[in-house]
Structures are given as C-alpha cells and as structure tokens.
Amino acid sequence: ALTGAAARPLTGRRAIVTAGPTAEPIDPVRLITNRSSGKQGYAIAQALAALGADVTLVSGPTALPAPAGVARVAVETAREMLAACEAALPADIAVCVAAVADWRPESLGAQKIKKGDGGPPPISLVENPDILATLSKAKARPALVVGFAAETNDVEAHARAKLDRKGCDWIVANDVSVQGTMGGDDNAVAIVSKGGIERWERAPKAEVARRLAARIAAHFA
Ligand code: CTP
Numbered sequence: 441a442l443t444g445a446a447a448r449p450l451t452g453r454r455a456i457v458t459a460g461p462t463a464e465p466i467d468p469v470r471l472i473t474n475r476s477s478g479k480q481g482y483a484i485a486q487a488l489a490a491l492g493a494d495v496t497l498v499s500g501p502t503a504l505p506a507p508a509g510v511a512r513v514a515v516e517t518a519r520e521m522l523a524a525c526e527a528a529l530p531a532d533i534a535v536c537v538a539a540v541a542d543w544r545p546e547s548l549g550a551q552k553i554k555k556g557d558g559g560p561p562p563i564s565l566v567e568n569p570d571i572l573a574t575l576s577k578a579k580a581r582p583a584l585v586v587g588f589a590a591e592t593n594d595v596e597a598h599a600r601a602k603l604d605r606k607g608c609d610w611i612v613a614n615d616v617s618v619q620g621t622m623g624g625d626d627n628a629v630a631i632v633s634k635g636g637i638e639r640w641e642r643a644p645k646a647e648v649a650r651r652l653a654a655r656i657a658a659h660f661a
C-alpha cells in the first residue's frame with residue numbers, strides 16, 4: 441500500500457462537493473423536492489478527504505451522517521446551496537452531485553395555504569440558479585469543475601451538451617434507466633470531457649467515488 445504523501449495526493453487541495461436534493465418551500469409546511477439519497481455525493485466527499493483534500497460538503501436534506509473528516513454545511517434551497525458554495529471559494533475542485541430543484545415556487549406564503557372552496561391553489565414556478573454553471577464561470581473558478589448528469593436516454597449526447605452549456609471540465613454521466621440506480625448502491629457511469637469519453641463498469645457508489653477521486657488526483661499530479 442502507498443504511504444505518506446503518495447497516499448494523500450490531494451493534501452493542501454480544497455474541494456467543494458454538493459450532494460442530496462434541494463427542498464423548495466411552497467409555504468411553511470409544504471415543499472417541492474427531488475429524488476436523491478445523497479449517497480453518491482457523500483461517497484465522493486469521503487473519497488476526496490481520504491486522499492487528503494480539505495472537503496466542504498454542501499448538502500441538501502438527506503438521512504446520511506457527515507463522513508468523518510469532512511466539513512458539512514447543511515442547506516435546504518438551491519439559493520442557499522449556491523451561497524454556501526460561493527462562501528467556500530476559493531477551491532481547487534468542485535464536484536456538483538446535488539439533484540438541485542430546477543424551479544422553486546415564486547413566492548413563499550408566510551402562512552399555511554388552507555384547503556378552501558377555491559380548489560387547488562396554482563403554484564407558479566421560477567427557475568433556480570444553476571450552481572454548476574455559476575461555479576464554472578466564477579471569478580475564483582476552481583481549476584477543476586465536475587458535474588453529474590442523470591439521464592434515461594441518449595446519455596452521452598445529453599452529457600456532452602451539458603458539458604458545453606455549463607462550461608464545466610467533466611461530466612459524470614449516469615444512466616438512471618439501469619434498474620436499481622436511483623437510491624441504490626451501484627452506479628454505471630461514463631466520464632465525458634472535451635478530450636473524449638471513458639466508460640466505467642457498473643460498480644458500487646463507493647467504488648465509483650474512489651475511482652473519481654483518484655482520477656481527480658491524477659489530474660493535479
Ligand atoms: N445543477 C446545478 N444547479 C442547478 C441544476 C443542476 O448545480 N440548478 C448541476 C447538478 O448538480 C449536476 C448538473 O448540474 O451536476 C446537471 O444537472 P441536471 O439536472 O442533469 O441538468 P439540467 O441543466 O438541470 O438539465 P435537465 O434537468 O433539464 O436535464
């Protein structure tokens with residue numbers, strides 16, 4: 441086994457990892473959210489920390505404990521997630537794994553909306569900030585910005601389009617049409633960059649995380 445500096449090649453590097461869903465309030469008791477266990481993002485935060493990185497894990501609501509040696513910042517909304525990421529800059533590495541709600545209810549009522557005879561209330565939505573795109577064009581842009589793309593079809597084409605649109609360096613494309621991926625322990629991914637595509641065998645999320653962390657370390661070596 442590697443020892444000393446070779447075992448912790450990311451020592452002195454700062455990393456931001458977003459994970460979990462965001463939750464967008466409709467009123468004080470109701471919210472809109474996404475399906476996300478947070479498992480893959482937490483595993484990546486842990487794997488980067490294991491290689492010596494100083495990791496800030498910006499997490500939406502999940503049932504997971506913070507990995508040892510990782511600084512977790514708990515947030516709920518996309519706007520809070522963005523603010524926490526910006527507060528964690530400068531960083532060398534950003535890995536955006538969170539399932540951010542694309543939209544939020546336009547105005548949060550201060551009081552609980554009551555069932556009345558008016559029928560169901562209309563909920564008008566506005567677009568949330570794109571955290572990955574914002575970090576990719578930030579003044580203090582991390583040297584390596586990595587996004588995820590969960591797709592059900594045309595995985596690689598969608599991933600490449602996202603890479604261009606968001607201005608990140610790599611997209612980890614995740615085929616969620618594979619049975620058991622959402623909320624499960626395995627992931628089948630491909631790493632898409634300007635340089636091409638690399639397909640990885642289906643593996644436990646912890647193993648995907650270790651491989652990604654090792655590839656990130658190799659990028660900085
Ligand atoms: N992402 C983000 N902020 C958002 C939306 C997405 O940081 N408001 C990040 C995700 O964390 C992920 C990547 O962008 O790393 C791709 O997310 P995805 O939902 O697949 O992309 P969208 O651009 O929202 O496209 P769509 O949902 O329409 O496929």
Ligand code: CA
Pocket residue numbers: 540541542
């Ligand atoms: Ca989205």
